[in-house]
Amino acid sequence: MGEVRAQIRQGLWTAHTSGLARDHVQGNVVILPEAQAGDFLRFCQRNRKPCPLLAVSEPGQNMLPSLGQDINICTDVPRYRVWHRGELVDEPTDISALWRDDLVSFVIGCSFSFEQALLDDGLPLRHIEQGRNVAMYRSNLQTEAAGPFGGPVVVSMRPMRAAAAIRAIQITSRFSEVHGAPLHIGDPSLIGITDLSRPDYGDAVDVMPDELPVFWACGVTPQAAIQQARPEFCITHAPGAMLITDLFNHQLASF
Amino acid sequence: MGEVRAQIRQGLWTAHTSGLARDHVQGNVVILPEAQAGDFLRFCQRNRKPCPLLAVSEPGQNMLPSLGQDINICTDVPRYRVWHRGELVDEPTDISALWRDDLVSFVIGCSFSFEQALLDDGLPLRHIEQGRNVAMYRSNLQTEAAGPFGGPVVVSMRPMRAAAAIRAIQITSRFSEVHGAPLHIGDPSLIGITDLSRPDYGDAVDVMPDELPVFWACGVTPQAAIQQARPEFCITHAPGAMLITDLFNHQLASF
Numbered sequence: 001m002g003e004v005r006a007q008i009r010q011g012l013w014t015a016h017t018s019g020l021a022r023d024h025v026q027g028n029v030v031i032l033p034e035a036q037a038g039d040f041l042r043f044c045q046r047n048r049k050p051c052p053l054l055a056v057s058e059p060g061q062n063m064l065p066s067l068g069q070d071i072n073i074c075t076d077v078p079r080y081r082v083w084h085r086g087e088l089v090d091e092p093t094d095i096s097a098l099w100r101d102d103l104v105s106f107v108i109g110c111s112f113s114f115e116q117a118l119l120d121d122g123l124p125l126r127h128i129e130q131g132r133n134v135a136m137y138r139s140n141l142q143t144e145a146a147g148p149f150g151g152p153v154v155v156s157m158r159p160m161r162a163a164a165a166i167r168a169i170q171i172t173s174r175f176s177e178v179h180g181a182p183l184h185i186g187d188p189s190l191i192g193i194t195d196l197s198r199p200d201y202g203d204a205v206d207v208m209p210d211e212l213p214v215f216w217a218c219g220v221t222p223q224a225a226i227q228q229a230r231p232e233f234c235i236t237h238a239p240g241a242m243l244i245t246d247l248f249n250h251q252l253a254s255f
Numbered sequence: 256m257g258e259v260r261a262q263i264r265q266g267l268w269t270a271h272t273s274g275l276a277r278d279h280v281q282g283n284v285v286i287l288p289e290a291q292a293g294d295f296l297r298f299c300q301r302n303r304k305p306c307p308l309l310a311v312s313e314p315g316q317n318m319l320p321s322l323g324q325d326i327n328i329c330t331d332v333p334r335y336r337v338w339h340r341g342e343l344v345d346e347p348t349d350i351s352a353l354w355r356d357d358l359v360s361f362v363i364g365c366s367f368s369f370e371q372a373l374l375d376d377g378l379p380l381r382h383i384e385q386g387r388n389v390a391m392y393r394s395n396l397q398t399e400a401a402g403p404f405g406g407p408v409v410v411s412m413r414p415m416r417a418a419a420a421i422r423a424i425q426i427t428s429r430f431s432e433v434h435g436a437p438l439h440i441g442d443p444s445l446i447g448i449t450d451l452s453r454p455d456y457g458d459a460v461d462v463m464p465d466e467l468p469v470f471w472a473c474g475v476t477p478q479a480a481i482q483q484a485r486p487e488f489c490i491t492h493a494p495g496a497m498l499i500t501d502l503f504n505h506q507l508a509s510f
Contacts, residue, residue: 162439162440166437169421181425182421183418183421184417185417185420185421190417210445
């Protein structure tokens with residue numbers, strides 16, 4: 001894991017992190033000025049299924065000691081997204097030059113944490129088999145707003161045969177800190193998704209005729225909220241390109 | 256519950272017991288001569304999901320003290336089925352006249368036990384809303400045989416919206432002594448069921464366009480095994496017309 005983070009820090013790995021350092025907790029990242037941080041914190045509290053908070057930094061602090069001894073939020077995400085008034089303006093691999101004394105970092109749990117438990121149980125995950133990022137969609141399920149933050153719940157989708165889907169529901173129910181059980185299973189149109197082959201984030205994967213699409217709440221949900229809230233300044237990770245922490249996924253499991 | 260059992264004993268209630276005495280454990284019943292009981296006991300052990308054993312009597316004993324102080328297996332099932340060489344020959348409401356010194360009674364857990372937990376959680380169950388027996392089907396999933404006993408797994412089906420189905424999987428996973436989590440969800444043809452409107456046992460219920468059929472292993476599976484094994488003599492309950500015990504359903508829940 002130290003090697004992976006070192007590669008990311010040096011800008012040698014700038015892609016998605018699905019399947020990397022699989023024992024370790026990965027996190028979605030949102031960085032906001034202190035003026036918006038209170039509203040965003042309440043947004044996460046009210047929408048814990050898509051936005052389970054793993055850590056919140058002190059304003060201006062770029063270290064996250066509760067997630068790892070040497071984590072530097074300015075360098076340790078493979079690719080960032082910089083947002084001005086809700087518009088994506090840049091996708092750098094280092095944000096040291098953008099750092100400010102009033103920035104607060106939020107790290108939100110990620111479904112990659114339960115993927116290892118699914119793989120350990122013998123459940124295949126197509127996007128990992130195919131070396132792709134997971135497919136993510138804006139659903140018509142709505143978050144509960146806080147201040148300017150609101151909008152749709154973003155979901156990640158994994159196709160599974162029925163018996164595997166049932167087992168995956170059991171396993172992911174143990175991981176309430178990383179989205180927990182699925183939000184939806186089956187017909188995508190019932191949650192406002194019209195075309196599985198065109199995800200809003202990540203990569204499409206095939207869904208076989210004997211499979212059901214299984215949808216989990218996704219930590220990209222805040223990015224949809226930021227597009228709606230249009231804060232003056234914000235930095236997030238690029239979808240799928242996560243912060244890899246020192247924590248172990250099995251530490252997040254209940255039972 | 257005592258009143259319900261008294262009514263059944265007197266022959267005043269001869270229909271299915273879905274929704275009756277809801278706090279109490281109900282059981283599927285199989286009564287076989289001792290000569291076949293060993294094979295059948297191994298059949299149940301090898302197929303614990305459809306055939307979770309709650310009690311096995313001593314040969315010739317018509318009482319089941321571990322399930323209730325005064326339970327008499329000859330009178331306390333609303334309707335029985337009598338089988339000769341795998342053929343259904345009668346459906347009496349009392350089997351006292353058929354009792355023999357060599358008969359062994361098996362009581363097998365029933366999905367009605369987890370239905371109360373589903374209802375308590377606010378999940379609607381259509382067959383109870385409509386006052387019908389649950390719909391049951393012979394699937395193409397196969398039991399593991401023991402002696403002459405084998406054949407298909409029989410499943411019960413409840414239609415649910417996706418979020419309710421996910422919650423139902425969580426809840427029924429706690430009830431491993433009464434079939435536990437579903438075996439299948441979604442497309443019925445994947446487990447060999449061609450027409451949901453024509454169940455093999457029980458009553459059909461509507462499946463709405465926004466619902467998934469959810470399938471649990473069913474304690475009627477032994478009746479399919481008996482039709483295949485063709486034992487010289489056998490008595491079962493009529494599908495849906497269960498033995499109501501003194502045990503409480505919540506006693507069967509883990510966690």
